[in-house]
Amino acid sequence: xxxxxxxxxxxxxxxxxxxxxxxxxxxxxxxxxxxxxxxxxxxxxxxxxxxxxxxxxxxxxxxxxxxxxxxxxxxx
Amino acid sequence: xxxxxxxxxxxxxxxxxxxxxxxxxxxxxxxxxxxxxxxxxxxxxxxxxxxxxxxxxxxxxxxxxxxxxxxxxxxxxxxxxxxxxxxxxxxxxxxxxxxxxxxxxxxxxxxxxxxxxxxxxxxxxxxxxxxxxxxxxxxxxxxxxxxxxxxxxxxxxxxxxxxxxxxxxxxxxxxxxxxxxxxxxxxxxxxxxxxxxxxxxxxxxxxxxxxxxxxxxxxxxxxxxxxxxxxxxxxxxxxxxxxxxxxxxxxxxxxxxxxxxxxxxxxxxxxxxxxxxx
Numbered sequence: 195x196x197x198x199x200x201x202x203x204x205x206x207x208x209x210x211x212x213x214x215x216x217x218x219x220x221x222x223x224x225x226x227x228x229x230x231x232x233x234x235x236x237x238x239x240x241x242x243x244x245x246x247x248x249x250x251x252x253x254x255x256x257x258x259x260x261x262x263x264x265x266x267x268x269x270x
Numbered sequence: 271x272x273x274x275x276x277x278x279x280x281x282x283x284x285x286x287x288x289x290x291x292x293x294x295x296x297x298x299x300x301x302x303x304x305x306x307x308x309x310x311x312x313x314x315x316x317x318x319x320x321x322x323x324x325x326x327x328x329x330x331x332x333x334x335x336x337x338x339x340x341x342x343x344x345x346x347x348x349x350x351x352x353x354x355x356x357x358x359x360x361x362x363x364x365x366x367x368x369x370x371x372x373x374x375x376x377x378x379x380x381x382x383x384x385x386x387x388x389x390x391x392x393x394x395x396x397x398x399x400x401x402x403x404x405x406x407x408x409x410x411x412x413x414x415x416x417x418x419x420x421x422x423x424x425x426x427x428x429x430x431x432x433x434x435x436x437x438x439x440x441x442x443x444x445x446x447x448x449x450x451x452x453x454x455x456x457x458x459x460x461x462x463x464x465x466x467x468x469x470x471x472x473x474x475x476x477x478x479x480x481x482x483x484x485x486x487x488x489x490x491x492x493x494x495x496x497x498x499x500x501x502x503x504x505x506x507x508x509x510x511x512x513x514x515x516x517x518x519x520x521x522x523x524x525x526x527x528x529x530x531x532x533x534x535x536x537x538x539x540x541x542x543x544x545x546x547x548x
Contacts, residue, residue, distance in 0.1 A: 201286055207310055228283070236504045237312035237542075238281045 196245040198267040200260050203234055210234045211259045212266070221249050223269065230266065245269050277516045280502065280541055282312045285319040293318040296363050300356040303330050305372050305546070308341050310506045313547050324370040324407070324546040325357050327390055328383045332374035334409075336434070337443040338473065340506035341374055349379070354390040358397035369394050370546040372407035372430075377446075381420060382411035388424035395425070403427045405469075407545055413451045415458055422462045428497070429459050430469035430545050433490070436482035443476060443511060453493045460494035467535070471499035471545040477514040480525065487529050496535040500525055501543040517541070 200210060214231040217223045229243040247269040254266050297304060303326040306314045317323060331346040332339070361369045371390050376383040391404050405428035411417035422429065437449040456468050470490050472483060483500070490498060500522060505513050519540065526539035538547070 201284060203284075203310075203314075231281070233276060235507050236310050238276050239312075240281060240283045242284065 195250070196247065196269040197265040198229065198241070198244060198269060200232070200262050200264050200266055201241070202262050203236075203239070207234050207236070208262050209259050210239070210262075212254055212256050213238065214256060215252060216240075217243075217249050219249050219252055223247065223249055232260070243269065274513055274516060277518070279519055280504075280516065282315065282542070285315040287319050289319040289321050290315060293321050293323055293364060296360050297323065300360045302353075302356055302360055303327075305341075310340060311544065311547075312504065313542055313544060317547065321364045322366065322368075323364070324372055325360070325390075326372055326374065327353055327357065328373040328376050328386055330374065333377040334375045334444070334446045336447070337511040338434070338476065338503060338505075340510055346374065346376060346378060349383070349386055354386065354393040355397075357390050358393035361394050361402070362397045362399075366398065366402060368403040368405065369398065370405045370407065372546065373409060375409040377412060382409065382414060382417045384408075384411055384414075384417035384420035387421045391421075391424040391426050405430060405546070407432070407469075408455075410447060410451050410455055413448070413454065418455055418458055419462060422459050422466060426466070428467045428469055429456075430471070430497075431455050431459075432471040432499075432545055433486060435472055435476050436478040436486055438482060439476055439478060453489055456490065456495050457493040467496045468494060469497035469499070469545065470495050471501065471543075473503035474500055474517045474522075474525075475503040475513050475515050476511065480521075483525060484528055487532050487534075491532050491534065498529050498534045498537050499543050499545050500529075500537075500539040501547075502541040 210232040212232045216228050223243045225246045226242045228240040231240050250270045251268040254260050304323045305326045329346045331342045331344050335343050404426045406426045407430040433452045440449050460468050522539040526537050529537040
């Protein structure tokens, strides 16, 4: 099981808001495909999938705010 | 977050590859600051993954209070005499073919930090492979010609100094800086060394008009400025000035064409264009 975490974005950016999941639970995703989009104070970022597999669980919904280091999805 | 909704062209892809990790580890190893991290630049993933970074020397505390910048403000500590050597070591380890060095403003220092710039340029030249380009992005040094001379004499390939915005917005966004002083710095540097490439940049989206930007372009060309950069102002946090407008790619292209027609050697113009980004 691979945990998808919100990476550190800058020295002191600690939170981001998820704006779009490109894949949902049950979808198959390839490593490096854009998995989720989120917005910070500075810009909108796309986070690529760290692994190839099936999205087992999405832990935060669009519109929710997450902290750096939070696990936001599980891929198996 | 920004106030205005972010437009679709303002998207960046996070890249956490080996290059990104390596760059971050080198910076940690040598205890170096980068403006990439301190100013929350959205290009950080792109640059670090390509093993590029802009070194921020003279500490992480600035003596100015520009409304658009999230670098810490206050009274800085003493100058770190080991810093030039560490910058050079990091630049060498990263295999940089183009090293960019910038700083906070140090109004507390008689030389404005200019000698630290000179020492850093010298150290990078000695430590890095032959042919490594060295670019400095300097503060205004309080208008001191002696201080700018220190930097010019150290022999950078490119000397950048950003005017940041149009004259009308200086009082609101850069109350302790002076537009004409910045132009004079660029002009003086060019007069000291005619083959030195000089560069400046502005941020769009702070409330300026196109006409005001073109006015700045003309002033920079009159000062002999070679290269010009226009990027979108992005509010680093709620403590900084809000974004007045998001400028579209077409407008950036239109302004780029005008800038090139005025004789700039090189123009970078786009939402994520930054003085030290390539």
